[in-house]
Amino acid sequence: MPKPKIAIVYYSMYGHVRTLALAEKEGLEAAGCEVTLLKVPETLSDEVLGKMGAPGVGQADEEASAAKLADYDGFLFGLSARFGMASAQVKALLDSTGGLWQSGALVGKPAGVFFSTGTQNGGQETTALTFVTQLAHHGMVFVPLGYSTPKLFDLSAPHGGSPYGAGTLAGPDGSRQPSALEKDIAEAHGKHFGTIAAKLAK
Numbered sequence: 574m575p576k577p578k579i580a581i582v583y584y585s586m587y588g589h590v591r592t593l594a595l596a597e598k599e600g601l602e603a604a605g606c607e608v609t610l611l612k613v614p615e616t617l618s619d620e621v622l623g624k625m626g627a628p629g630v631g632q633a634d635e636e637a638s639a640a641k642l643a644d645y646d647g648f649l650f651g652l653s654a655r656f657g658m659a660s661a662q663v664k665a666l667l668d669s670t671g672g673l674w675q676s677g678a679l680v681g682k683p684a685g686v687f688f689s690t691g692t693q694n695g696g697q698e699t700t701a702l703t704f705v706t707q708l709a710h711h712g713m714v715f716v717p718l719g720y721s722t723p724k725l726f727d728l729s730a731p732h733g734g735s736p737y738g739a740g741t742l743a744g745p746d747g748s749r750q751p752s753a754l755e756k757d758i759a760e761a762h763g764k765h766f767g768t769i770a771a772k773l774a775k
């Protein structure tokens with residue numbers, strides 16, 4: 574049986590989401606998936622990005638496009654929170670998928686989310702939940718993390734992630750990097766998602 578082809582479609586301004594994406598990739602591969610990182614195209618000007626101190630994350634990664642999405646069996650969307658939801662860059666990509674919606678190209682394909690917020694209560698859950706509308710309208714099958722990994726119960730230190738998916742806390746100034754626990758949860762998320770994607774691909 575061919576390996577399920579999974580795209581990790583991510584937007585990451587300072588690298589936190591991309592670090593989680595790499596851990597998700599490990600988990601997906603452990604579950605027997607073929608994985609590609611697709612970077613969501615930037616929509617902000619270089620001037621604005623410069624003022625925001627954006628370093629230009631994942632420059633070697635392939636850029637995502639609506640046409641490319643049709644080639645994959647499932648998706649993990651990596652979201653950098655903006656005002657409690659996905660960034661406009663990700664929304665712009667999704668807004669370009671009208672043709673896929675019309676043809677039903679993504680119907681029945683599994684999709685999950687992982688995310689980064691600046692603060693602990695800044696949208697770990699709302700960023701995931703508000704993204705489910707995008708998946709539902711495309712007829713994709715939302716695969717949550719649930720409590721499939723006991724690491725979600727670890728309260729020894731603050732951490733991102735929830736039953737909706739893996740997550741990290743970047744800190745108000747972005748100086749906090751994904752912790753070992755958050756990366757473990759992201760790897761477990763990838764493995765869980767990949768196992769379900771493989772079942773759906775049968």
Ligand SMILES: Cc1cc2nc3c(=O)[nH]c(=O)nc-3n(C[C@H](O)[C@H](O)[C@H](O)COP(=O)(O)O)c2cc1C
Pocket residue numbers: 584585586587588589590591653654655656657658689690691692693694695696743747
């Ligand atoms: C315009 C803007 C809005 C943001 N809104 C939120 C927010 O609602 N909640 C939050 O916790 N962090 C918010 N942040 C912080 C980002 O979520 C944080 O920079 C991001 O998670 C870091 O991940 P990345 O390096 O992968 O982009 C915001 C950042 C920007 C620039």
